[in-house]
Amino acid sequence: MRARLAGRIGRFxxxxxxxxxxxxxxxxxxxxxxxKTSLLRCLAGLERVAGEVEVAGEVxxxxxxxxxxxxxxxxxxxxxxxxxxxxxxxxxLLYAERRAPAPGDxxxxxxxxxxxxxxxxxxxxLSGGEAQRVGLARALVMRxxxxxxxxPLSALDAEARVELASWLAExxxxxxxxxxxxxxxxxxxxxxxxxxxxxxxxxxANA
Amino acid sequence: xxxxxxxxxLLTTAELAGVTTVxxxxxxxxxxxxxxxxxxxxxEAVGALAALPLVLPPTVIGFYVLVALGPDSPLMVxxxxxxxRTLAFTFTGLVIGSLFYSLPFAVQPLRTxxxxxxxxxxxIAATMGAGPLDRFLTVGLPLARRGFVxxxxxxxxxxxxxxxxxxxxxGAIPGRTEVLSTRIYALVEGLRYGEAHLLAAGLVAFAFxxxxxxxxxxxxxxxxxx
Numbered sequence: 555m556r557a558r559l560a561g562r563i564g565r566f567x568x569x570x571x572x573x574x575x576x577x578x579x580x581x582x583x584x585x586x587x588x589x590k591t592s593l594l595r596c597l598a599g600l601e602r603v604a605g606e607v608e609v610a611g612e613v614x615x616x617x618x619x620x621x622x623x624x625x626x627x628x629x630x631x632x633x634x635x636x637x638x639x640x641x642x643x644x645x646x647l648l649y650a651e652r653r654a655p656a657p658g659d660x661x662x663x664x665x666x667x668x669x670x671x672x673x674x675x676x677x678x679x680l681s682g683g684e685a686q687r688v689g690l691a692r693a694l695v696m697r698x699x700x701x702x703x704x705x706p707l708s709a710l711d712a713e714a715r716v717e718l719a720s721w722l723a724e725x726x727x728x729x730x731x732x733x734x735x736x737x738x739x740x741x742x743x744x745x746x747x748x749x750x751x752x753x754x755x756x757x758x759a760n761a
Numbered sequence: 762x763x764x765x766x767x768x769x770x771l772l773t774t775a776e777l778a779g780v781t782t783v784x785x786x787x788x789x790x791x792x793x794x795x796x797x798x799x800x801x802x803x804x805e806a807v808g809a810l811a812a813l814p815l816v817l818p819p820t821v822i823g824f825y826v827l828v829a830l831g832p833d834s835p836l837m838v839x840x841x842x843x844x845x846r847t848l849a850f851t852f853t854g855l856v857i858g859s860l861f862y863s864l865p866f867a868v869q870p871l872r873t874x875x876x877x878x879x880x881x882x883x884x885i886a887a888t889m890g891a892g893p894l895d896r897f898l899t900v901g902l903p904l905a906r907r908g909f910v911x912x913x914x915x916x917x918x919x920x921x922x923x924x925x926x927x928x929x930x931x932g933a934i935p936g937r938t939e940v941l942s943t944r945i946y947a948l949v950e951g952l953r954y955g956e957a958h959l960l961a962a963g964l965v966a967f968a969f970x971x972x973x974x975x976x977x978x979x980x981x982x983x984x985x986x987x
């Protein structure tokens with residue numbers, strides 16, 4: 555994955571260039587308003603600033619084209635899991651699976667993420683950690699070319715945080731796609747990421 | 762002139778309200794969706810136009826729709842080829858007038874419901890491969906279901922209760938365009954207060970029941986699923 559993006563999203567400037575290899579987990583850290591989530595949103599096609607984005611040999615954005623979010627095959631795990639509130643856990647997984655050009659094995663993903671007992675539940679009946687797991691399972695079912703995780707450990711209590719962190723540390727490198735992970739907490743992502751990128755005011759402070 | 766049986770008047774009223782409700786939900790949904798999601802600076806001008814019937818006297822709406830549907834209207838020219846010279850004083854004309862008159866009662870609750878969804882669920886759906894129409898159908902519509910219930914109930918009840926517009930456009934022609942509200946007016950004009958009372962009280966009960974159903978349905982839909 556290669557990206558070079560420069561522009562403004564509302565009042566916030568963004569000016570970054572980064573690369574990430576398949577199977578590599580890259581953490582984006584920095585204070586609030588540093589542009590971490592904005593960068594993820596640009597890579598996912600949810601925001602548009604000038605630049606180039608290329609993932610797995612496919613051009614998602616350059617000077618002449620902008621592939622919209624729904625055609626990017628990006629797995630985006632939003633803060634809090636980002637589940638569709640009107641669908642059950644199984645419904646959320648199916649929603650992603652039906653729209654993916656080459657979906658993965660749902661049963662395997664369910665087993666791997668340990669959510670088999672949650673399939674009939676509504677999103678509002680899930681704990682923070684469960685919702686994060688389901689959000690990740692849903693992204694994995696799509697077999698994305700790029701996986702983006704926005705604060706996957708936020709809003710969890712200490713116990714769930716430790717549990718989910720060790721689980722992610724094991725799972726993410728095995729996926730074989732570039733993974734970008736946003737966090738406020740540099741110490742926490744050290745366990746998960748092979749590389750840490752520090753952002754400040756929309757720019758990469760040090761890689 | 763012989764008086765239309767009350768049963769037929771009730772039927773015309775229900776038919777008008779039913780047809781208006783179905784058509785208005787179909788027409789107002791894309792408009793409300795656009796009003797909720799567009800970033801165009803001029804969208805509020807469109808919003809104000811759609812809300813205009815709330816503040817205009819029904820006779821003004823009725824007058825302009827009557828002129829627009831009359832034999833001299835340029836809007837009627839395309840229908841001349843089909844042998845239709847005017848839609849004034851017809852059931853179709855009543856429906857067209859009702860669509861304008863009740864438009865805000867569909868647009869406002871739908872717009873509020875669509876705005877209440879926020880951008881997040883639609884973005885989530887987009888990252889899962891759902892295109893714009895797919896997102897509208899599979900996320901926008903189900904999450905705005907409360908708005909649809911409100912819009913349907915309000916439009917139906919409002920159309921049942923309209924008077925000025927239906928009198929101007931329909932002329933209360935027995936058996937064709939006479940509805941409950943115009944029948945009450947005719948009864949009062951004929952000093953038949955007893956019958957007028959009965960129908961008026963019936964409409965009060967209907968309005969109360971409608972609003973009660975609306976509130977109960979909203980409460981039920983807003984409760985978390987089991």
